[in-house]
Every structure is written in C-alpha cells, then in structure tokens.
Amino acid sequence: MNSNLIHLIKLQKIDERLGGLKKIEAEGPLKIEEIDQELAAAELLVQESLQSEKEMLKRRLALEGEIEDTDRKMQENQTRQLRVKTNEEYRAMLKESEFMRKANAAREDEVLELMEQLEKIGQENKRLKRWLQEQRENLAQKRQEVQAWIETSLAGLGQINADRTDLVASLSREHITLYERVYNKRNGKAVTPILDGICQECHLKIPPQKFIELQKNDQLMTCPHCGRIIFWGGHEDYLDL
Numbered sequence: 174m175n176s177n178l179i180h181l182i183k184l185q186k187i188d189e190r191l192g193g194l195k196k197i198e199a200e201g202p203l204k205i206e207e208i209d210q211e212l213a214a215a216e217l218l219v220q221e222s223l224q225s226e227k228e229m230l231k232r233r234l235a236l237e238g239e240i241e242d243t244d245r246k247m248q249e250n251q252t253r254q255l256r257v258k259t260n261e262e263y264r265a266m267l268k269e270s271e272f273m274r275k276a277n278a279a280r281e282d283e284v285l286e287l288m289e290q291l292e293k294i295g296q297e298n299k300r301l302k303r304w305l306q307e308q309r310e311n312l313a314q315k316r317q318e319v320q321a322w323i324e325t326s327l328a329g330l331g332q333i334n335a336d337r338t339d340l341v342a343s344l345s346r347e348h349i350t351l352y353e354r355v356y357n358k359r360n361g362k363a364v365t366p367i368l369d370g371i372c373q374e375c376h377l378k379i380p381p382q383k384f385i386e387l388q389k390n391d392q393l394m395t396c397p398h399c400g401r402i403i404f405w406g407g408h409e410d411y412l413d414l
C-alpha cells in the first residue's frame with residue numbers, strides 16, 4: 174500500500190472541497206446583494222408609480238381650483254358688462270370672457286383626461302402594492318435560504334482546514350512540493366486515477382510498461398503527458414477514498 178499516495182488523494186479531495194467553499198464564501202454575499210437589489214428595485218418601481226398618482230391628483234385639484242376661480246371671474250365680468258359705458262370697453266370685456274371660457278374648456282378637457290388616467294393608475298397601483306408585498310415575502314425567504322446555505326456550507330470549514338493541516342504534516346516536503354507545483358500548474362487538479370491505462374484528466378494513454386508498474390502500487394508516479402500524480406483507479410486501496 175502506498176500511504177503517501179492515499180494522503181495525496183485525500184489532499185486533492187480536501188482542496189477541491191475548499192475550492193468549492195471559497196467560491197461560496199465569495200459568491201454567497203453577492204447573491205444576497207442581488208436579492209437586496211431586486212427588492213430595492215421593486216420598492217422603487219412601486220414608489221414611483223404611487224408618486225405619479227399623487228402628482229396627477231395634485232394636478233387635478235389645481236385645475237379644479239383654477240376652473241372655479243375663472244368661473245367666478247367670468248360671473249363678475251358679466252355683472253360688470255351691465256355697467257359699461259363705451260362699446261370699446263364692452264368689446265374688451267367680451268374678449269376677456271371669451272379668453273377665460275376657452276381656458277376653462279381646456280382645463281376641463283385636461284381634468285377629464287386626468288380622471289381617466291387616475292382610474293387606470295389607481296388600479297395599477299393596487300396591483301403593484303399586492304405584487305410588492307409578495308416580492309417582499311418571496312425575497313425575504315430567498316435571502317434566508319441563501320444565508321442558511323452559506324452558513325451550513327461554511328460551518329465545516331474549520332474542520333476541513335484542520336484535516337488538511339494533519340494531512341500536510343503526514344507528507345514529506347518533497348511530496349508536498351510536487352503536489353503544489355502540479356496543483357498550481359494544472360488548474361487545481363494534481364492527482365488523478367488511471368483507468369484502463371488512460372489518464373482521467375488528460376485522457377491520454379500511458380505506456381503499457383508504466384501502467385504495469387503503476388498497478389504494483391509501490392511508488393509515486395506521474396502521468397508522462399500531463400505531469401499529474403497518478404494512481405491505478407482499480408486498486409482496492411483507493412476505492413473508498
């Protein structure tokens with residue numbers, strides 16, 4: 174049995190798990206941030222729509238006030254028309270009345286249009302408020318799930334690091350150096366099985382003589398093509414790793 178190899182295979186597996194956990198450590202907070210941004214965008218959308226409704230209502234009230242004022246002025250104008258002395262003055266007053274009448278007609282059109290829009294936006298905002306409530310609940314739940322996933326995933330980190338330290342301590346400096354060199358050069362995959370004479374990482378066949386040697390399982394060997402540390406995947410020592 175080649176115990177160095179067993180330790181190296183275990184180290185490879187631990188490093189793969191650590192790699193996965195580091196990814197969760199880095200991406201987890203980003204996922205939380207995405208959820209928060211999605212909720213903020215939903216809140217903003219609804220807030221803007223409610224603000225539009227408010228502004229339309231304000232505009233409608235302003236127009237109704239102007240219409241009322243102008244109506245009063247027109248009535249005053251009519252009363253004054255009875256007392257004018259000259260034709261010129263009379264024509265000026267008629268002109269003024271006509272101007273006010275037209276202005277109020279335009280305001281009334283706008284009020285009607287606003288009433289239609291207000292009905293639509295009122296319904297839309299009711300729908301949006303319900304939708305926002307759902308979004309708040311869904312996103313809060315999603316956030317909680319992601320948070321729990323991060324915490325659960327990272328809970329075992331201390332133990333894994335401790336296991337790694339033990340493993341590294343059990344290996345010679347020479348083996349660790351070889352492992353680390355291949356690990357860095359080969360994108361985090363330093364140890365790989367050979368099955369049916371084929372390297373499971375680079376998928377090339379190793380020479381038959383080398384494969385026979387490998388099956389003896391008594392020395393540390395590397396793939397002649399990719400340089401990874403290799404072991405015979407069919408050996409019982411490695412089946413449960």
Ligand SMILES: [Zn+2]
Binds near residue numbers: 376377396397398
């Ligand atoms: Zn290879």
